[in-house]
Amino acid sequence: MNLALFDLDNTLLAGDSDFEWAQFLIGKGVVDREVQEAKNLEFYNDYKAGNLDIQAFLDFQLAPLTRHPRPELDAWHREYLDRHIRPIIGEAARRLVNSHLAAGDLCALVTATNSFVTGPIAREFGVAHLIATVPAWEGERFTGRARGTPAFREGKIIRVEAWLESLGLWWGSFEKSFFYSDSLNDLPLLSTVSDPVAVDPDDTLRAHAGEMGWKIISLR
Secondary structure, eight states: OOEEEEOIIIIIBSSOHHHHHHHHHHHHTSSOHHHHHHHHHHHHHHHHHTOOOHHHHHHHHHGGGGGSOHHHHHHHHHHHIIIIIGGGBOHHHHHHHHHHHHTTOEEEEEEEEEHHHHHHHHHHTTOOEEEEEEEEEETTEEEEEEESSOSSTHHHHHHHHHHHHHTTOOGGGOSOEEEEEOOGGGHHHHTTSSEEEEESOOHHHHHHHHHHTOEEEOOO
16 A cells, blocks of 8 residues: 655645635635735745744634634635635646545645645545644634644654554555655655655755656646
8 A cells, every 4th residue: 555645735736725715815804905915925935935933824824713603614615615726726636636546545635734724625635634734723713723733844744643653554554655745845754755746846846856866747
């Protein structure tokens, strides 16, 4: 059996699910456009440079979830999925995921974006397992804080290994382990699997993949 792990934003998606969620909320009039877009750009530039403060980002990212009850957020998400996400899922991305599912590989999406935003997207791809940053909640409302280790950089390794352990598995349980990602921030997990794949990579990852002889593909 093989293991297939997929980053989501700018890998399987031709865009960023968290950015699109923010744009959706702006369109609803739920958050202020000027403030939201300025902070999004600031965090995105930090992310591309490899120096994102993940806690500061999560405080910003999760704050809008605290202001509305879960049933209302779930209803909004269905609209968001249809308007913002399905249009940026390409057929090549669907074929890639389906090829691993059809082969009987154990598949998971591994993303720093919170599980409220990404859970329905994983189901859209038919992937049963999601390893994402988990927003804490009490009753019907999110608290604005993350629970446990964020699934970011080395945190992805910690979260993947904990998930595998919960299944009675470890890296050595697989003939091959794949991870598909576009970002330099995923170099820790890419360096852990047996078969790292750079997908439409940023410049730093493209250079590193070339030096290491990693496979480079495009899903666009």
